[in-house]
Amino acid sequence: MKLLIVDDSKTMRALLRRAILEAGYWNASIMEASTASEAVQCVSAHDFDLVCCDIHLADGTGFDVLRAIREAGSDVSFGFVTSDCLPETRVRAADTGAAFLINKPFTAETIARALSAAVKVPPPPTPRGDDRPLRQA
């Protein structure tokens, strides 16, 4: 599975990356973007299974990112990970076609449920013993 994390906080990107791995997607290929424009460029250049995007970014919003990538013809699964806990934000996210909205802080369990619902792919079996890769993605 190939994911894009979009957040202007490098600490949050690191936490989300770790949560995705802890959620069982140990073989996920994860790229990161810190701005809205960078996110749109990444989606146009790569074939992602899922985009996890913050809402408040330095050069726009997560809603701007979602609209831009849809206008560019991408139908990648898209979810929000945000500190914005207002009910109306959740409604707006649903109305714009987002697969999920997760409030920060999150847990690996929360991420696991969201990802499995959004990408319809369960986490891969955990490799054991000699099957475990020397380096995780």
Place this chain on the structure above:
Amino acid sequence: MPISTIRAMTERTQQPGSFANRQASPTSPGRRERPLPSEADLIRVIQSVSAGLFGTPSQPTGPVPAEPGDVIIGTVTYAGDWQALLRIECNVFDAMQLVHRLIGPCEDLQSHAMDFIGEFTNMVAGNLRPLLPRGADTGAPHIVVSQPRPNVDCDYQILRQRFALENISLTVSFLAERVVP
């Protein structure tokens, strides 16, 4: 409050993959009409956010002497029909310890510590928003490193609380403009 209870509270507010509850509730019961959270709300939100991050809730503490050394100050402004400011302050070295516990060793730990305090402030501000009157948006967190300063009087209502998070002290202040009846 047991950690399991706080975790359950956090989980209840997070329903990923489902938008089943799509009814906005702009007039939720208990909403305050002044832009200042109650002390209990502030404590609950800080505990919920810290428990979600570290798996252990922070505990409110009484006044403690300021730590020596510079502090990182994260602020988020609420602006619109009313104005307020959330400010979270943590010693630089302590913030670096918190980040190390969260993400392990990393390059440029102080930069991560500043980023973390900003994001922590942002999370608290966002989780407080449903408890505050509507009509004000939040901006991006602002982060500065400064020498610690004594508290000063100003023309704002101030709710200030110290917390201990894994033996590390955080000072949380919520400054709200005074509402003239």
